[in-house]
Amino acid sequence: MGVMEQEKSAFAAALALQCAWGADEALMESPADRLAVREAPSRAPPARPTPEPAPRPIRAAPVAPASAPPALARAEALAEAATDLAALKAAIAAFDGSPLRETATNLVFGEGITEAGLMLIGEAPGADEDRAGRPFVGASGQLLDRMFASVGLSRESNFYITNILPWRPPGNRTPTDAEVALFLPFLRRQVALIRPKRLVLVGGVAAKGLIGGKEGITRLRGRWHEVEIAGLGRLPALPTLHPAYLLRSPASKREAWADLLLLRRMLDQAPG
Numbered sequence: 001m002g003v004m005e006q007e008k009s010a011f012a013a014a015l016a017l018q019c020a021w022g023a024d025e026a027l028m029e030s031p032a033d034r035l036a037v038r039e040a041p042s043r044a045p046p047a048r049p050t051p052e053p054a055p056r057p058i059r060a061a062p063v064a065p066a067s068a069p070p071a072l073a074r075a076e077a078l079a080e081a082a083t084d085l086a087a088l089k090a091a092i093a094a095f096d097g098s099p100l101r102e103t104a105t106n107l108v109f110g111e112g113i114t115e116a117g118l119m120l121i122g123e124a125p126g127a128d129e130d131r132a133g134r135p136f137v138g139a140s141g142q143l144l145d146r147m148f149a150s151v152g153l154s155r156e157s158n159f160y161i162t163n164i165l166p167w168r169p170p171g172n173r174t175p176t177d178a179e180v181a182l183f184l185p186f187l188r189r190q191v192a193l194i195r196p197k198r199l200v201l202v203g204g205v206a207a208k209g210l211i212g213g214k215e216g217i218t219r220l221r222g223r224w225h226e227v228e229i230a231g232l233g234r235l236p237a238l239p240t241l242h243p244a245y246l247l248r249s250p251a252s253k254r255e256a257w258a259d260l261l262l263l264r265r266m267l268d269q270a271p272g
């Protein structure tokens with residue numbers, strides 16, 4: 001193998017290793033070695049060749065002016081000022097307090113029947129949702145649609161569906177607690193504007209984000225809780241297993257089915 005081929009296969013191996021570690025987004029035009037020691041500038045630098053230009057980010061990270069209120073306070077103020085869903089969507093799109101906006105492709109706001117009285121809240125868009133700008137359209141969304149159809153419910157007729165986060169976390173990683181806290185004012189405002197009678201919290205991130213506490217989804221699911229929403233009071237909320245989890249653990253579909261029956265019973269007893 002010639003030197004060129006050797007270098008090529010070394011680069012290919014390094015790239016494969018990055019992929020195995022979960023890197024699936026190129027954020028810079030060229031790689032930056034964050035561990036490299038930077039030389040401190042000396043007063044009289046010795047003559048040396050012109051340094052390589054520093055890698056230029058494709059999309060500059062948002063820089064809030066030093067006097068700007070913290071991101072959470074800005075999120076709260078923007079959310080409160082939105083008086084309808086269109087204004088709320090525009091406010092989220094304009095909010096520059098999270099780097100998630102810089103790596104995502106499309107804002108995923110929510111869709112379905114706003115007057116249905118039932119609102120489903122998931123975790124965050126994945127790659128398919130990010131491409132489409134719509135919630136739950138990938139494999140787990142299709143399973144969710146089939147599950148809800150089995151109790152006679154669809155986003156076309158019976159519920160509105162959205163996520164805790166409106167932007168896809170890079171590589172589909174689980175949202176951090178800080179990201180959830182930052183976007184909760186927008187989600188809470190979305191609930192307040194839609195005014196559902198009840199919520200379904202799809203997965204542990206949505207359940208923990210809205211119910212709080214330390215209990216995981218396997219303990220929270222299977223019974224109704226209450227979620228306080230400004231202007232609406234306490235809404236009944238049913239946590240259930242996330243369809244992405246059910247795709248990995250099909251045996252747990254029994255529990256998800258029990259949750260759906262609980263929802264169906266509630267809707268039959270007190271239609272929205």
Ligand code: URA
Pocket residue numbers: 122123124125126129134135136137138140141163203244
């Ligand atoms: N998982 C979620 O929680 N939400 C989506 O929109 C897609 C997958």
